[in-house]
Amino acid sequence: MHIDRTHRPWLVGTILLFFASVIVYIAYALQIPGGPRGGTAVGLAFGVGGYAVMLFEGLLGVRKKVPVWRLGRASTWMRGHLWLGLLTLPLILFHAGFAFRGALTATLMVLLVIVVLSGILGAILQHYLPRVITTRVPMETIYEEIPHVRAQLREEAEQLVGTLAVEAEHDDKVRFREIYASSIRPFLEAPETAPSPLFPSLRRATPEAFHPALEDLENICEEERQLSRQRHLYHWLHAWLLVHVPLSIVLLVLGGIHAVMALRY
Amino acid sequence: MAGRTRTTKKLAQRIDLNYFKRAYPIPRWKRMLSIAAVGLGVAWLSWGALTGRQSAFNAGPLARAHVILTNNCSFCHVPAGGFGTQVTETACLACHNAPAHQASQTFTPVCTSCHVEHQGAFRLAATSETSCTQCHSSLKTTGRKTQFAASISSFQSGHPEFAAVRTGHAPDPGTIKLSHQVHLKSDLKGPNGPVQLQCVDCHQPVSHAPNAPVAPVTYAQHCASCHPLVFDSRFAEPVPHQDTRTVHDFVVRKYTGTGNSATWVAQRVEEAERLLWQKTCKECHVLTYPAPDARPEILKSSIPIRWMTHAKFDHNAHQLVTCTECHAQAKTSNYTADVLLPGITTCQRCHSGATTAADSRCSECHDYHDWSKAKPASSVHAIADFAR
DSSP states (O other): OOOOGGGHHHHHHHHHHHHHHHHHHHHHHHHSTTOOOTTSHHHHHHHHHHHHHHHHHHHHHHHHHOTTSOSSOHHHHHHHHHHHHHHHHHHHHHHHTTOOOSHHHHHHHHHHHHHHHHHHHHHHHHHHHHHHHHHHOTTOOOGGGHHHHHHHHHHHHHHHHHTOOOOOOHHHHHHHHHHIIIIIHHHHHOTTTSOOOOHHHHHHHSOGGGHHHHHHHHHHHHHHHHHHHHHHHHHHHHHTHHHHHHHHHHHHHHHHHHHHHHHHO | OOOOOOOHHHHHHTOOTTGGGSOOHHHHHHHHHHHHHHHHHHHHHHHHHHTTOOGGGOSSOOOGGGGGGTTOGGGTEEEOSTTOEEEOHHHHHTTOOOOOSOTTBSOOOOHHHHSOOSSOSSOTTSOOHHHHHHHHTTOOBSSSOOSSOSOOOBTTTBOOOOGGGSTTOOOOOOOSOOOHHHHTSSSEEETTEEEOOOGGGTOOBSSSSTTOOBOOOOIIIIITTTSOOOOOTTOSSOOOSSOHHHHHHHHHHHHHTTTOOHHHHHHHHHHHHHHIIIIITTTTSOEEOSSTTSOOEEOOOOOOSOSOTTOOOOTGGGTTSOHHHHOGGGGTOOOTTOOOOOOHHHHHHHOOSOTTSOOOOGGGTOOSSOGGGOOOOOOOOOHHHHOO
């Protein structure tokens, strides 16, 4: 998500909520006997507030599963997720009085820190990488289509070389096909690991009649290269979710158990 | 050759319309990791619950004194109707004695509001400053006006000067005539040559227990070696350090034992008692005469054992500083009436309230509970109740 001016109200709202929480916490911490902790009325209020925000954060995943439901714009949900999510850490720290204490609460605190940090990392990546992809991958396709498009590119290259519509000696055609098989095909089959074909030297090694075909192959290889780049950038763009989402879910589940047990005891 | 073209139609034809039906690595891993993480978390908590270890749900480590109850939540958290449990006063008072604070206090806080558990291995009695200042920063009482300072926010703010050294304070009630200045001089005449007395030669805590008061000076232990009660060079044995009647009987017995006449004995007794009453005893004690010719009576020494009746002080904990750092007046004091206690500013030099300073919480010096009203413990628990 690109963070632009439209985020300003959310940013201001988050900052105001944060400072309001800080003021309440300081006033409460200075007068509560025994120091601030989760079991006091104010501590409990911070905990309930923090967990409510976490639940809202979790609902973004549900919202994405039902895109056609009239539950507000996805971008609004995303902005809420991004900015309110930042509030969870201070709210929970105020709830706990900045102490990790028991095994479950300490685990929850570590999980929360990781989830918030991974979320911040994700927000940064999602802010910058789409623009990088736009400029560095003009031939971008849907990520999930990459293997399919690659197969098509390979097929296109094979077809091009198999049906060479070039007026040339038979031996030259055979030689051109050999060059394709040894230099270009390995790259098209494994663009991430095979060496990239050196088209200037291939051009020098082949008669001029083959140069248009060579140009098409170069074009196909460039598209392959861009798809590799897109795949690489896409992994950066989404891999943080492998940490953020599972830990968010476990945080919600264990947080719920903590809430139930804390209310019991 | 026509060359490659990238038309919208060509691009659209390349799309596999069923792509969203297939599983792709990142969403698949996301799902698998989510299930695994939740499973792992729930398994961890379930394992603890199944094996009877409730420590995972602890809100924090218990105080050192309660650590044996770590896996036995229900020992303190008793059912409170419905789903919830509660740490009731009954749960605390089943093991602990908690006499009231003041008869005139406006409210009695519950145990757990001051003694906050699950905060780690420290003394629960060491309560926070706010436990006390919630009342003492603006003290209100039931009934008559309080004699205590009504606006104490901390040891540094609002705490009055110690009563013993406050302006217009009473003199030391002790009746023993003693000059600290003289006794701290160098080259004093000792039993085996010159001596330099140190404070600890006469003043030592009664025990090594925390907050043990300083033991009163006793003649036998601290004075006798330099001030023997010799009454006649014919006898090596000094008179006992007791009441004048016992001393009289001792002197009579000694002279009678010489086998001399009764007149001689009476004359020697009179001489010896004159020496004792008018010089030896009088050097330190105040003697009163009930009648002109009567034997004198020695005024009670009245050495105070505790100066701060509302506070406690641990000399053992303060032995890293020299005595005269706090009792500076001792070096120049010539009169028993001088109160040689330090003022609050001396304490505040170390107990300044700064994070790097010595602790200055109220509980360092004061007890909330009036332990003089403590009742004998009447616990109902067996060892098996808490040793799991």
